[in-house]
Amino acid sequence: MKKRVIINYLLLPLLTIFMASCTKDNGVEIDDDGESDDSGEVIVTEQDNQIVSGNPALNSFIIASKEETMYTVDAQTGEETAIYTFPDLTDFELLAGYKDGTIYVTADDNSINAVSIGNKSLLWDQAMLEYRFSSNGVTRPTCTDGVCYASGGSGVVVAVDEISGNLKWYYSSDTDGELDNVLNDNSAPAIYEDKVYVFSDEGFISDLPSYMHILNKETGNLIQKVELPHEVTGTPVFEDGIMYLPAENLYAIDLETITTIWTLEAGRAGTPFISGDKLVVNALPPGQTIRSALYCLDLNTTNIIWQIDTGVDTLWNPLVVENVVYSNYDKGSSFPGATNAKPFALDLESGERLWYNEDVSVDYSPVFANGILFTYGHDLFRTDDTDNNVGLLTIDANTGETLWLNSLFRFGAGLIPLVVAENGVFGPSYYRGN
Numbered sequence: 001m002k003k004r005v006i007i008n009y010l011l012l013p014l015l016t017i018f019m020a021s022c023t024k025d026n027g028v029e030i031d032d033d034g035e036s037d038d039s040g041e042v043i044v045t046e047q048d049n050q051i052v053s054g055n056p057a058l059n060s061f062i063i064a065s066k067e068e069t070m071y072t073v074d075a076q077t078g079e080e081t082a083i084y085t086f087p088d089l090t091d092f093e094l095l096a097g098y099k100d101g102t103i104y105v106t107a108d109d110n111s112i113n114a115v116s117i118g119n120k121s122l123l124w125d126q127a128m129l130e131y132r133f134s135s136n137g138v139t140r141p142t143c144t145d146g147v148c149y150a151s152g153g154s155g156v157v158v159a160v161d162e163i164s165g166n167l168k169w170y171y172s173s174d175t176d177g178e179l180d181n182v183l184n185d186n187s188a189p190a191i192y193e194d195k196v197y198v199f200s201d202e203g204f205i206s207d208l209p210s211y212m213h214i215l216n217k218e219t220g221n222l223i224q225k226v227e228l229p230h231e232v233t234g235t236p237v238f239e240d241g242i243m244y245l246p247a248e249n250l251y252a253i254d255l256e257t258i259t260t261i262w263t264l265e266a267g268r269a270g271t272p273f274i275s276g277d278k279l280v281v282n283a284l285p286p287g288q289t290i291r292s293a294l295y296c297l298d299l300n301t302t303n304i305i306w307q308i309d310t311g312v313d314t315l316w317n318p319l320v321v322e323n324v325v326y327s328n329y330d331k332g333s334s335f336p337g338a339t340n341a342k343p344f345a346l347d348l349e350s351g352e353r354l355w356y357n358e359d360v361s362v363d364y365s366p367v368f369a370n371g372i373l374f375t376y377g378h379d380l381f382r383t384d385d386t387d388n389n390v391g392l393l394t395i396d397a398n399t400g401e402t403l404w405l406n407s408l409f410r411f412g413a414g415l416i417p418l419v420v421a422e423n424g425v426f427g428p429s430y431y432r433g434n
Contacts, residue, residue, distance in 0.1 A: 050398045051345060051354050052321050054371030058422045062374060063096050063103055064392055067412040070096075070103060070115055073392060075372075075419065078404035084115045084122060092414045093150075097143035098425050099162065104141045105415070109133050110152045112141055112160055124165030128152030137185035142432060144191050151186035157198050157213075159220060169220030173200040173213055191217065191432065192238040192255070199232040199247075210247070226258055234271035234281075234315065235430035244272045250281055252302075262302045264295070270315030273429045274299070278348060280318045280325055282310060294318060294327055296351060306351030314339055317365035317429040323348045326366045326373060326397070329356070339363060343373065343395060355400035360393075369419035369426035373397050376413050379405055392417065 059075035069085045083103070090107050097104035102123065103115040110132040114123040128138075132153050139151040143162060151157045151173075159168040173186050187199040196215040210228040215221065234246035242261065243253045246269035252261040267284030274280075279297045292313045296305045310316065311330035318327040325348050328341035343366060344356040362377035373395040379402045382389040390410035394403040419426040 052324050052371060052397055054321075054369075054397070056371050058370045059372060060420050060422060062392070063098060063415065063418040063420065064409060065092055065413065065415040066409050067414070070105070070415075072117060073406060075369075075394075075421070078392070078394070078406040080406060080408055083117055083120050086113075093138050093140040094414070095140040095416045095427060095431065096418055097141045097148065098418055098420055099143060102162075104143050104148050104162070106138050106141050106150050108138055108153075110138060110154065112148055112150050112158070112165070114162070114165060126158075126160050126165040126167065128158045129154065129156050129170060139186060139188035142189050142191055144432065149189040149191065149196060151189060151198065155186055155200065157186060157189055157196070157215070157220070159196075171198070171213070171215055171220045171222065173198060173211070175208060187232055188235070190236055190238070192243075194218070195223065196220070197236065197243070199228070199236075201231045212245075224258065233268050234317075237272050237274055237430075239274050244274070244279065246270055246272065246281070246283075250283065264297065264302075268313070268315065271317045271430050273318050273320050275320035275348065278305070278320075280320055280348070282315045282318060282327065284313055284315075289313070292330070294325070294346075296325070296348065305349075308346070308351055311341075314341065316341070319366055319368050319429050320348055321368050321397070324354065324397075326368060328362060328365065341377075343375070343400065345397070345400065357395070357400040357402075360395070360402060364416050365428050366395075367417045367419060367426060367428055368397060369421050370423070371397050372403070374417040374419055376409060376417075 061075055062073040064071045064073050068088060068090045070083045071080045072083055073080045093106040101117045106112050110128050112126050116123050137153045141148045141150045146162050147159050148162055149159050155173045157171045160166060161168060185201045190197040194217045196217050198213040200211050210231045212226040212228055213222060214224040216223055228247050230248035232247045237244045241255050243255055245251045245253055248268055249266050250264040250269040250272060254261055265286045267286055267288050269281055269283040272279050272281040277299045279299055282292055282294050284292050290313055292310045293307045294310050295307045298305050312332040314330040316328045318325055325346040328343055331340045333340045341362050342358055343360060343362055345354040347354055359380050360377055362375045364375050367374040376392055378390045379393060382405060387410060388407045391405050391407040392409040393405040396403055416428055
């Protein structure tokens with residue numbers, strides 16, 4: 001574990017948290033409109049050199065969905081195969097889990113489900129205590145060590161057996177532990193060592209504060225409940241006994257003492273990614289409400305090594321592969337809630353841009369697997385038929401050029417790509433599955 005000075009200020013309600021010495025050592029920007037020239041083409045800094053390694057032939061298939069149907073998509077050709085269709089009007093939480101030929105997915109009827117790819121059948125369907133259609137607050141499943149953890153629309157966290165779906169334990173994040181008419185929303189449970197970490201927000205119609213609930217992994221019993229200064233704004237990352245928690249600011253918290261080591265002040269911070277002694281995170285600079293920035297911090301000093309403008313305030317989840325950072329620049333959209341995000345690659349050490357694709361508008365943060373990026377989006381000039389230019393697509397991680405696109409998923413796509421390969425399962429930066 002890296003040596004750090006621990007300041008004994010509790011995260012609990014004190015709010016007098018030690019501020020890291022975050023001085024901007026070097027500033028690098030993508031041009032104001034996200035472009036570097038007027039050609040509208042993919043711009044590659046290192047034309048003749050691979051910027052990351054990886055054998056794309058190792059990628060087997062992608063887990064995807066359209067409306068109520070689960071699919072696998074051949075990673076080499078983009079050809080889809082229907083696996084299982086759920087009842088009409090079923091919505092899925094954005095990310096599935098996978099292990100040994102089984103897809104694990106949560107649905108808006110407040111349930112966790114297991115689907116067999118080989119048999120194209122539903123293996124089990126477990127309510128998170130009770131079925132509630134059109135539930136808000138259902139989280140993606142986190143499956144590890146033979147157990148799937150998720151939180152339902154009732155604010156109740158459950159742990160179920162991966163094989164049988166049988167309920168192992170449950171926990172309510174309600175202030176009084178109630179199970180009926182609970183309106184709390186929780187984050188997806190985070191598993192680290194022998195504990196489960198759950199973050200509840202301020203409640204649907206109440207002014208209750210946000211809390212961190214620390215549970216025993218085996219029993220679900222509450223170990224500690226900590227009031228947070230702000231609502232969680234991204235997914236926490238755990239590394240060497242430290243939790244990096246985005247809750248408006250980004251907090252580095254010692255897990256043994258639950259004290260704050262340092263803080264990166266921000267208008268709102270997203271999900272961080274740690275690579276060696278560096279941390280990369282998308283955030284709104286302090287006092288900023290419109291423009292966001294991508295930061296690279298030195299974890300030994302907590303100084304900012306570089307930061308770049310990333311457009312309007314969408315908090316993307318950056319990925320670091322070897323010495324390359326992948327993320328998006330959002331140029332904004334005229335439609336509320338929509339994005340106009342352009343993928344790019346940066347050098348981790350300097351923040352220098354390696355490539356930027358102006359001709360693609362993507363919907364999600366990148367998923368990297370063996371030299372390929374997977375996402376949904378619009379390849380603007382792929383063909384003259386606009387309908388065939390939108391869907392599940394792949395991008396060469398070395399050049400930024402699009403490869404194949406499956407337009408079946410142009411509308412009604414529900415799941416972020418999860419890539420099953422010969423050497424592992426790959427998801428977005430926060431994926432922590434088997």
